[in-house]
Amino acid sequence: MDKKKSLKNHILFWGVLLFSFALIQFFKEENTESFGAIFAQNLKHLPAYLIATYGFNNVLLQYYYKNRQYILFGLFTIVLFYVASAFDRIFTVYVYEPIFRERPFEQESLLQIFSDWEFLINGYLIPLLMATFAMTINRVIAQKNKHEKALLQLERDKNRAELGALKAQIHPHFLFNTLNNLYALTLQKSDKAPETVATLSAMLDYMLYQCNDKLVPLEKEVTLLENYIALERLRYGDDIEIAFAKANPLPPETQIGPLILLSIIENAFKHGASGSTGIPEIHIDLTWEGSQLYFTVKNTKNRETQVDTTAYTKGIGVSNIKKQLALLYTDYSYEVTDENGWYCVALRIHTERTR
Incomplete structure (x- = not known):
């Protein structure tokens, strides 16, 4: 003082x-x-x-x-x-x-x-x-x-450091997957390769330089999701069915923890599309009511059990998402259901009740 x-x-x-x-x-x-x-x-x-x-x-x-x-x-x-x-x-x-x-x-x-x-x-x-x-x-x-106040600030600093570590885990994992996709396109000499590079560049610019705050505008996170889905459409073409529904317009000035939604979608593609023998389906739904945000992602499951060589679900997948939610919010729910050939993640966040 x-x-x-x-x-x-x-x-x-x-x-x-x-x-x-x-x-x-x-x-x-x-x-x-x-x-x-x-x-x-x-x-x-x-x-x-x-x-x-x-x-x-x-x-x-x-x-x-x-x-x-x-x-x-x-x-x-x-x-x-x-x-x-x-x-x-x-x-x-x-x-x-x-x-x-x-x-x-x-x-x-x-x-x-x-x-x-x-x-x-x-x-x-x-x-x-x-x-x-x-x-x-x-x-x-x-x-x-x-x-x-000192204890509260110490806790906030600790949470900020933990969030930074969690986001640092997401970046290389996402980049590794996307570069593999780009490598496959270049081997095929696909005309989609330049478009992939441009989309990837926009995503990395946002992830590395624009989402370093505790909360970021929801509108930018939705743009990130749309770019990621665009990359996956380029990769799979007609071999996948993707539906992304969101209520319009986006709620003004609403903010959300960065990269949480992306992690859920990335997990759906990894375990619902990769290695599938049929045509996989991924349904994404984003809605809100007042300060409540609802995000649902459903994907068809592979009949053959895949070995998670990257330890995504144990290391930086579901565990990562839950840790970020616990550090950021006091009112949220994260539910996972696995039945009738579908894997579904339902996320609810009260965007105004942050820590």
Whole structure:
């Protein structure tokens, strides 16, 4: 916290405290003075309040109580409040009364002030203790809030690092698959190769340079999905049926965790299209209702069980998706069904409830 902000907080604290003291005195039954006059009279106690509160919190608590020197802490606390009470009386007698009190009047000597301990305790100690207690509680709450903010920031930094690691896993995996597709097209001397390079370039530009934030615009993620589907259409041609349905228009300013949707689609192509003996089908549906986003991907299953040589489903597939969702959102669901020849992933995200 910078010094200017700290000074403002201290001024605010003392303003509220003195106002509260004046308010209590104003509503006493025997009171006949105005609130302004009472508040002005309370200002004369401020120097003693400052000595007691800051001496107790900045010196005694810091150097004696925290170092477990409890006997010295107790003794110095008694001395501090007695001296502060005496100082409050001295300030009243030698500074305040000569200015505001009508003369002539008799002034107490310093010895009389310090020796009249009963009068000091009854007339000055209680407000000093209340002011000090208020300052101590205020600092405890401030320290607790500061500690909680530090822990929250630490957790956010940790989550950001974990998300970065997860996305770093996705990039090489996606690039490896796409380059294999491009290699196959070049071996066939296909006219689709230049188009594939252009689409891949646009995707990599987005994935490497534009999706480094915690959340990204949904519109850009949808464009990424469309480019990926375009690459797969180039690869498979008429040997696959792909349907991508999305409600129009896209919700304005809606953001989502980057590459989550892509991971689900990539998984569907990998396990639903690669190595299939028939014509595989992949159905993709993207809808939303208010702040709720619904994303469903269905793909036909291969009859022959494939060996996952890349450990996609165990390493950076389903596990990766679940980890990202848990790090980003507090309200979501991720359900997988495997029945009747179809593998279906249903994702729901409340886009406004992020961590």
